[in-house]
Amino acid sequence: xxxxxxxxxxxxxxxxxxxxxxxxxxxxxxxxxxxxxxxxxxxxxxxxxxxxxxxxxxxxxxxxxxxxxxxxxxxxxxxxxxxxxxxxxxxxxxxxxxxxxxxxxxxxxxxxxxxxxxxxxxxxxxxxxxxxxxxxxxxxxxxxxxxxxxxxxxxxxxxxxxxxxxxxxxxxxxxxxxxxxxxxxxxxxxxxxxxxxxxxxxxxxxxxxxxxxxxxxxxxxxxxxxxxxxxxxxxxxxxxxxxxxxxxxxxxxxxxxxxx
Numbered sequence: 001x002x003x004x005x006x007x008x009x010x011x012x013x014x015x016x017x018x019x020x021x022x023x024x025x026x027x028x029x030x031x032x033x034x035x036x037x038x039x040x041x042x043x044x045x046x047x048x049x050x051x052x053x054x055x056x057x058x059x060x061x062x063x064x065x066x067x068x069x070x071x072x073x074x075x076x077x078x079x080x081x082x083x084x085x086x087x088x089x090x091x092x093x094x095x096x097x098x099x100x101x102x103x104x105x106x107x108x109x110x111x112x113x114x115x116x117x118x119x120x121x122x123x124x125x126x127x128x129x130x131x132x133x134x135x136x137x138x139x140x141x142x143x144x145x146x147x148x149x150x151x152x153x154x155x156x157x158x159x160x161x162x163x164x165x166x167x168x169x170x171x172x173x174x175x176x177x178x179x180x181x182x183x184x185x186x187x188x189x190x191x192x193x194x195x196x197x198x199x200x201x202x203x204x205x206x207x208x209x210x211x212x213x214x215x216x217x218x219x220x221x222x223x224x225x226x227x228x229x230x231x232x233x234x235x236x237x238x239x240x241x242x243x244x245x246x247x248x249x250x251x252x253x254x255x256x257x258x259x260x
Contacts, residue, residue: 064126085149100113140213145216159250163249172207175211184196208236210233219252
């Protein structure tokens with residue numbers, strides 16, 4: 001593809017995202033006095049422009065990822081933090097307060113955190129950014145992205161309930177190439193599944209040994225379970241019914257099915 005075509009496609013994607021930001025700024029009503037979201041940030045571009053104002057509201061480091069976690073269903077502080085494990089808990093608390101002051105999220109009893117109508121309208125912007133990055137930036141995982149615990153937490157958010165075992169099943173994942181989270185346990189339970197980074201003493205029903213980079217490629221839609229298993233990058237050791245059912249337990253990344 002020529003650089004002119006690439007530039008045209010990227011410009012179109014950027015224009016679409018800008019359009020959503022401008023739309024949000026002109027239609028959202030969360031503060032009774034002004035009818036607009038209140039931008040609460042120490043830094044400002046000093047530019048009377050919707051793009052600048054949108055960037056002031058959600059452009060800080062980590063903020064788009066915090067919004068991503070809220071958009072995929074995290075509501076508790078601990079669950080949001082598990083989705084952004086390299087972010088300090090102190091900084092996460094600050095970002096949540098900033099988003100609340102801006103009218104993008106609301107804090108409810110519990111406490112739990114939820115998107116306001118203004119925050120909900122940001123979903124096409126956040127995922128549109130991901131669509132653009134998938135098309136122009138996403139390649140194979142780099143060494144600093146090999147975190148087995150974080151990967152399994154993200155994968156666990158997309159379990160296919162109808163395909164899961166009917167009784168509690170413990171799956172032990174070993175990722176020898178991971179920089180962090182080399183051994184992780186996925187507890188599949190009809191009452192609620194969870195990811196454990198410590199051995200809780202459950203006997204594993206299925207053992208999975210995987211090259212984490214290839215595992216991530218499968219989840220991102222850049223490879224397949226069949227290819228990963230045939231190549232030996234993923235090996236399964238356990239009862240045959242569990243081995244055969246394993247690939248059906250997991251939905252792929254949200255971006256696999258999105259056109260870009």
